[in-house]
Amino acid sequence: xxxxxxxxxxxxxxxxxxxxxxxxxxxxxxxxxxxxxxxxxxxxxxxxxxxxxxxxxxxxxxxxxxxxxxxxxxxxxxxxxxxxxxxxxxxxxxxxxxxxxxxxxxxxxxxxxxxxxxxxxx
Amino acid sequence: xxxxxxxxxxxxxxxxxxxxxxxxxxxxxxxxxxxxxxxxxxxxxxxxxxxxxxxxxxxxxxxxxxxxxxxxxxxxxxxxxxxxxxxxxxxxxxxxxxxxxxxxxxxxxxxxxxxxxxxxxxxxxxxxxxxxxxxxxxxxxxxxxxxxxxxxxxxxxxxxxxxxxxxxxxxxxxxxxxxxxxxxxxxxxxxxxxxxxxxxxxxxxxxxxxxxxxxxxxxxxxxxxxxxxxxxxxxxxxxxxxxxxxxxxxxxxxxxxxxxxxxxxxxxxxxxxxxxxxxxxxxxxxxxxxxxxxxxxxxxxxxxxxxxxxxxxxx
Ligand SMILES: [Cu+2]
Numbered sequence: 001x002x003x004x005x006x007x008x009x010x011x012x013x014x015x016x017x018x019x020x021x022x023x024x025x026x027x028x029x030x031x032x033x034x035x036x037x038x039x040x041x042x043x044x045x046x047x048x049x050x051x052x053x054x055x056x057x058x059x060x061x062x063x064x065x066x067x068x069x070x071x072x073x074x075x076x077x078x079x080x081x082x083x084x085x086x087x088x089x090x091x092x093x094x095x096x097x098x099x100x101x102x103x104x105x106x107x108x109x110x111x112x113x114x115x116x117x118x119x120x121x122x
Numbered sequence: 123x124x125x126x127x128x129x130x131x132x133x134x135x136x137x138x139x140x141x142x143x144x145x146x147x148x149x150x151x152x153x154x155x156x157x158x159x160x161x162x163x164x165x166x167x168x169x170x171x172x173x174x175x176x177x178x179x180x181x182x183x184x185x186x187x188x189x190x191x192x193x194x195x196x197x198x199x200x201x202x203x204x205x206x207x208x209x210x211x212x213x214x215x216x217x218x219x220x221x222x223x224x225x226x227x228x229x230x231x232x233x234x235x236x237x238x239x240x241x242x243x244x245x246x247x248x249x250x251x252x253x254x255x256x257x258x259x260x261x262x263x264x265x266x267x268x269x270x271x272x273x274x275x276x277x278x279x280x281x282x283x284x285x286x287x288x289x290x291x292x293x294x295x296x297x298x299x300x301x302x303x304x305x306x307x308x309x310x311x312x313x314x315x316x317x318x319x320x321x322x323x324x325x326x327x328x329x330x331x332x333x334x335x336x337x338x339x340x341x342x343x344x345x346x347x348x349x350x351x352x353x354x355x356x357x358x359x360x361x362x363x364x365x366x367x368x369x370x371x372x373x374x375x376x377x378x379x380x381x382x383x384x385x386x387x388x389x390x391x392x393x394x395x396x397x398x399x400x401x402x403x404x405x406x407x408x409x410x411x412x413x414x415x416x417x418x419x420x421x422x423x424x425x426x427x428x429x430x431x432x433x434x435x436x437x
Contacts, residue, residue, distance in 0.1 A: 047393060047402025047410060059402050060409040061426075093427065100423035102401045102430050 028082040031116025039114050043104055052121055061100060069122040075099070085115045123304045125277040129324075130296045131218070131260075132280050135210045143203055150199075214281075217260030217294045224262040225253060229272030229285035229307065231415060232314035233377060233390040238334065239264075247337045248365070250377035251390050253322045256330040257297050265291040273309035276322050282308050297324035304391070313413035319391025333384075340368030341380045342435040352432025355425050363416070366436065376416065383437045389414065401430040 037054055040046065046057025050064035071080055077095055078084040089111040092101040106114070128137040228235040237248045255261045265274055267287040275282040280295040297303065307318035325333065344350045353369060360379075361371030367380040382388075385395055392411050393399040405426045407416040421429070 042394075042396075044394065044396045044398035044402065047399045048405065058409070059406070061402050061405040098424035098427050100401065100405055100421075100426040102397050102427060104397050 027119055028086070028112050028116040031082075031112040031119075033113070033116040033120050036113035036115070036117030039110050040117060043106070043114075045114075048101065053117075065118060065121060067122060069119045082115060082119070085118065086111045089114055123277055123306065127278065129278040129301060129303060130280075130298055132214045132294065132296055133278055135213050136281060139206060139210045142206065146199060146203060217262075217296065219260060221260045221262040221294060223256070223259075224264060225255070226264045226266060227253065227274060227285070227320075228266040228268050229274065229311070229318075230268045230375075231270065231312050232307070232318040232411070234274075234318070234320045235268075235377070238337075245334070245338060247334070248374075248378045249337065249381065250385070251320055251387065252385050253320060254330055254333050255295070255297060255322060255324050256327040257300055257324045258327070260294050260296045263293050263295060265293065270311050271309050272307045272311045272318070274305065274320070275308045276303050276305035276320065278303045279305075279322060284309055295322070297322065300324050300326060300329075302386075314411055317390055317392045317411050319387075321386070321391065336384070337381055339381075341366045342437060343368075344432055344435060346431075348428055349432045349435060352428035352430075355429050356432060359419055359421070359425070359429075379433065379436055381436055382433055383435075397430065397434065400433060401426055404429055404433075 040051060040054050040057065045051060046054055046059050048059040048061035049057060050059060050066065051057035052066055068074075068080075074080050074085055074088050075092070075096055078088060086108065088095055090106050090108070091103050092099060093103045126137065126140065128134045224239045226237040226239055228237075234251050234253075235248065236250060236253050238246060240246055263274070263280075263283075265283055265285040267285040267289070269287065271287070272285045273282045274280075274285060274293070276295060279297055280293055283291050283293040285291065301324055303322040303324065305320040305322060307315055307320075311318070344353045353366075356364075356366060356379075357370040361369075361373055363373040363376035364371055365373055365378045365380065367378070371379070383395070387393060388395050388400060388403055389407070389411050393403060403410055404419075405421060406418055407414050408418050
């Protein structure tokens with residue numbers, strides 16, 4: 001029995017370590033990924049992006065968001081942090097003025113939920 | 123889009139007939155099945171012991187009576203259904219009052235052009251895919267075919283009528299209650315036949331008149347530099363096909379965009395009319411509705427951005 005405890009401890013450490021190393025981008029505080037997926041469909045991001053798990057999202061205007069959770073840089077401009085992703089989703093025109101992705105009048109709450117879903121795409 | 127419930131004086135008798143004939147048909151299937159099963163059962167139990175080859179064909183006296191009865195009952199029921207059908211056809215053939223409003227609907231690959239006719243030419247307007255009507259009165263619909271044969275069908279309000287090139291068909295519809303009634307092209311017309319929806323939006327006569335007056339206004343004028351730029355680009359890049367009344371965009375082979383933002387969907391019901399969908403459509407319509415008569419225009423990101431910003435004004 002006593003021998004099991006160190007093994008369990010090591011396992012915990014290893015798993016915790018794994019968790020930290022894979023989450024280069026972290027997750028969005030307070031973001032509801034499921035609601036995010038619904039919002040993505042309602043807003044219509046799929047008219048421009050291919051987004052796994054969102055039906056009909058097969059757009060071919062912007063980059064496919066298949067691995068956006070693992071990507072280092074957003075839109076070639078911003079470090080891929082939760083706050084930056086939320087900023088990009090809300091105001092892409094301020095980050096890269098004149099790019100094809102429009103500001104879509106999303107509030108912070110909605111953008112957070114959308115970002116939470118995007119981070120599940122790895 | 124269900125044809126099993128109606129929302130107007132024209133659809134109601136048809137819906138009743140549909141249910142009636144459906145009930146009769148189901149009853150026929152049940153009765154015939156029961157008789158068949160009973161016959162099989164009786165025959166089985168009788169021949170079970172005997173060699174079937176040696177079984178003699180029986181001609182019992184009353185056997186034909188069943189056939190006579192069956193024929194008689196079927197004839198009466200079928201004749202009843204025929205009379206009912208003809209009566210319904212007669213009832214919906216023409217409206218009970220002379221329509222005050224005539225709308226011209228043209229079927230094109232793959233959308234509907236909608237023109238509101240008026241004795242006063244300055245009140246004639248053109249829009250697309252969304253057909254607004256006042257409630258509680260019949261509306262005449264003139265159907266025109268522009269390329270191939272399409273068929274106009276609003277299940278809750280009216281049955282199918284074809285739009286045929288070179289021949290104008292006339293139908294009518296009437297909605298009792300305000301509401302949005304979805305319709306669909308029902309004559310296969312090419313690649314995007316499935317993405318050719320129409321919507322009838324029924325409003326009370328007051329609301330309808332307000333809507334018509336709003337649609338008569340020319341397009342909103344741009345104010346910011348980006349909006350002005352967007353308008354210039356729309357005139358150059360889109361104006362050969364699309365109309366924006368009050369600007370140099372004067373095309374008539376594509377949906378009128380003067381009040382684009384007053385519509386709930388774009389591309390004949392293919393997408394909800396959101397900013398994202400609109401921008402995505404403009405940038406790459408062929409990815410969304412492959413084969414659509416709107417080409418990919420190779421716009422830059424800046425142009426998509428300018429044009430989308432400008433189009434948002436067209437309320
Ligand atoms: Cu069709």
